[in-house]
Amino acid sequence: MSITSERTSAPGAARRTPAELPLTKLGPSFGAEIRGIDLSRLTDDQVTGVREALVEHKVLFVRGQDLDDTAQIEFGRRLGEVTVGHPIHDSGDVAPEVYALDSQENGFSDVWHTDVTFVRRPPAVSVLRAVVLPPNGGDTTWADSQLAYESLSPGLRTCLDPLTAVHDGNRAFGYYLAQRRQGQGNLWEGEAFTELTPVEHPVVRVHPESGRKGLFVNPGFTSHIAGVSEYESRGILDILYAHLTKPEHLVRHRWQPGDVALWDNRSTAHYANRDYGDQHRVMHRITLRGDTPVGPTDPR
Ligand SMILES: O=C(O)CCC(=O)C(=O)O
Ligand SMILES: [Fe+2]
Numbered sequence: 001m002s003i004t005s006e007r008t009s010a011p012g013a014a015r016r017t018p019a020e021l022p023l024t025k026l027g028p029s030f031g032a033e034i035r036g037i038d039l040s041r042l043t044d045d046q047v048t049g050v051r052e053a054l055v056e057h058k059v060l061f062v063r064g065q066d067l068d069d070t071a072q073i074e075f076g077r078r079l080g081e082v083t084v085g086h087p088i089h090d091s092g093d094v095a096p097e098v099y100a101l102d103s104q105e106n107g108f109s110d111v112w113h114t115d116v117t118f119v120r121r122p123p124a125v126s127v128l129r130a131v132v133l134p135p136n137g138g139d140t141t142w143a144d145s146q147l148a149y150e151s152l153s154p155g156l157r158t159c160l161d162p163l164t165a166v167h168d169g170n171r172a173f174g175y176y177l178a179q180r181r182q183g184q185g186n187l188w189e190g191e192a193f194t195e196l197t198p199v200e201h202p203v204v205r206v207h208p209e210s211g212r213k214g215l216f217v218n219p220g221f222t223s224h225i226a227g228v229s230e231y232e233s234r235g236i237l238d239i240l241y242a243h244l245t246k247p248e249h250l251v252r253h254r255w256q257p258g259d260v261a262l263w264d265n266r267s268t269a270h271y272a273n274r275d276y277g278d279q280h281r282v283m284h285r286i287t288l289r290g291d292t293p294v295g296p297t298d299p300r
Contacts, residue, residue, distance in 0.1 A: 021049035025057070030144040031251035032057040039260060040071045047078045050262075054125060055209045059142040059251055059263040059270075065129075066258065072129050072286055073097045079262075080125060080288035087119055087188035088173040088196070090180060094284065100131075101272075103281040110274040111172075112143070112245060113220025115265050115287060118169030119188060120199050124290030127262040130255045134279030141252040142263055142270045145214035148244040149204060157213075160203050160236075161296040165216075168198040168223040189289070200226055202295025203240075207266055214267045215240055216293055244269060266290065 024033045032053060037046055039062055053060055067075065073095060076082040085091045085099035094100050101107030116122045128140075149157065174196055177185055185193030203225065205216035217225075219241055225233040243249075253261060263270065265287070272283075294300055 021046060021053060023053060023057070026061075026251050027144075030057065030147060030249070031059050031061075031142065033061045033063070035063075037062060039065050039075045040067060042075070042078060051079060054262060054264045055207070055267075058144055058146070058268050059261060061253060062260045062262075063256060064258045065260050067129055067260065069095050069098050069284060072127060072260075072284065076127055076286045076288055079127075083123060083287045083289050084186045084188060085286065086186065087116065087193045088169065088177050088180075088185040090186075096186070097286050099285045099287070101281075101283045101285065103134075103274075103276075103279070107282075108274050109140075109270070109272040111220045112218055112241065112269050112271045114145075114216070114218045114269045115285075116169075117167045117201065117216070117218060117221045118173075118196060118199060121189065121290050121292050122201075123265050123287035125262060125288040126265050126285055127260065127287075128283055128285045130257060130259045131284050132280050132282035133255050133257060134276035134281050137276035137279070138273055138281045139252050139254050140261065140270055140272045141250050142268050143244050144249045144251075144267070145205075145216065145244060145269060146207070146212045146267050148240075148246070148249045149213050149215045151248075152243065157204075160215075160240075161213075163203040163228075163236075164200045164226045164295070165203050165237075166198045166200055166223045166226055167221045169196040169221060170198075171223075172220060198223065201293045202298065204296055205266060205293045206296055206298075206300075207264075208291055208294065212267070213296055215244055216266075217241075218269045245271075266293070 022035045073082055082097050084096050115126050183194055203217055204213050206213055225236055
């Protein structure tokens with residue numbers, strides 16, 4: 001599917017104007033840069049184009065934007081339902097929808113992860129904006145979970161398809177939550193987060209829009225594979241993580257002021273380099289509501 005080519009419509013269906021989004025692909029099937037758009041003044045067609053490009057290319061970069069938090073949230077609202085910034089993290093001085101990662105406040109993401117997979121319905125999409133950048137370093141890298149799944153051998157894919165894994169936010173956020181006033185987190189989808197109860201997700205996720213299968217485990221939040229020994233779980237996860245992060249499956253972004261990155265959180269993982277010493281780096285993220293992950297053997 002190409003978002004710049006005409007779409008075919010069912011006979012009698014209204015023909016949609018093709019969204020005009022000039023895309024530069026960054027890899028054969030993963031990552032793209034969109035040029036010549038202003039995220040604060042998108043036409044409806046461009047919004048459709050961005051949504052479709054996200055599912056197809058999984059991580060998109062848009063340079064030269066002039067967004068503040070309000071404009072970033074407004075852009076998110078054009079794409080979907082904006083969640084609170086984080087179920088646990090106190091948004092502090094910024095809007096409740098924003099998750100601010102500030103290197104001076106220990107805001108680092110130098111562990112491979114998919115955002116917020118320790119809740120029942122992890123976000124579908126994340127939108128990240130560079131606010132303060134170090135002179136060098138602080139690149140972010142994304143991994144394509146679908147390409148990684150598809151490039152495993154068929155026998156291993158068959159073994160993985162029925163498995164589930166436990167995701168636990170305690171290692172990353174348990175201490176933080178305990179320190180918050182009365183152990184009170186935020187309201188996430190109407191639910192007050194007072195504890196981090198581990199959740200179970202399929203190891204292989206069927207994308208709700210494309211139907212493509214992708215690995216849905218990550219070192220940040222997956223504690224173990226359910227129903228196998230600890231030894232087997234460790235072995236399986238080690239293989240999957242090494243495979244997921246092979247260079248062929250990655251796109252690395254060197255940030256410039258004005259850059260915005262958005263990714264499909266259902267089909268990717270990411271990692272932010274912490275290689276800039278004491279230099280200051282601040283990123284603001286918003287997330288869009290997602291659905292319950294479904295595996296290949298789950299009834300749909
Ligand atoms: O700081 C970054 O580049 C990425 C941070 C991160 O993991 C996120 O925004 O979800
Ligand atoms: Fe993240």
